[in-house]
Amino acid sequence: MDTTEMISEDIVSIVSQDKEEPWGDDEFEELVKTLPKEKNWYGTHLYFYQGFWCPSSVFRAMISFKKHFHALDSDIFLPSIPKSGTTWLKALTFSINSQWKKIPCSAQDLTNLFHSFEYDLYLKNPCPDLENSYPYQPRIVSTHAPFAFLPPSLKDSNSKIVYICRNPMDLFISL
Helix, strand or coil: CCHHHHHHHHHHHHHHHCCCCCCCCHHHHHHHHHCCEEECCCCCEEEEECCEEEEHHHHHHHHHHHHHCCCCCCCEEEEECCCCCHHHHHHHHHHHHHCCCCCCCCHHHHHHHCCEHHHHHCCCCCCCCHHHHCCCCCCEEEECCCHHHCCHHHHHCCCEECCECCCHHHHHHHC
């Protein structure tokens, strides 16, 4: 079997996992019907919403996050583009915030401490229990959502937003 056949089989398995299931929420279904929809390079759907293309696999979680999340004034948000140094930013933020008391040593520890809203919390449950999901105060929140997708409560609160950006050419190499 050559490399092209192996890649084709991988793409087919990814596409078969992205079967669109009923959302269950009439309001959400109506929204999805009105949005432009395209297929990405491996065959799953992307929805164009508020100026951004969002993968169908996390679109419902993004909308639920925007609709249901209530930011606290003490929250620290870490929005970033994937592969731009998010784990480093999480470690630095936690270290500064905890004043070096106990620092997790690995990326896995950081993943368990800081949940990504669109991939961890709202993807599994449209209204997650945030009080039990964050053992530390203030809550340090990681997301790859663009600013337009962030909830109004965050924009209206005194929460801190720490954004990390990187040269797009460096990001491409990191993938």
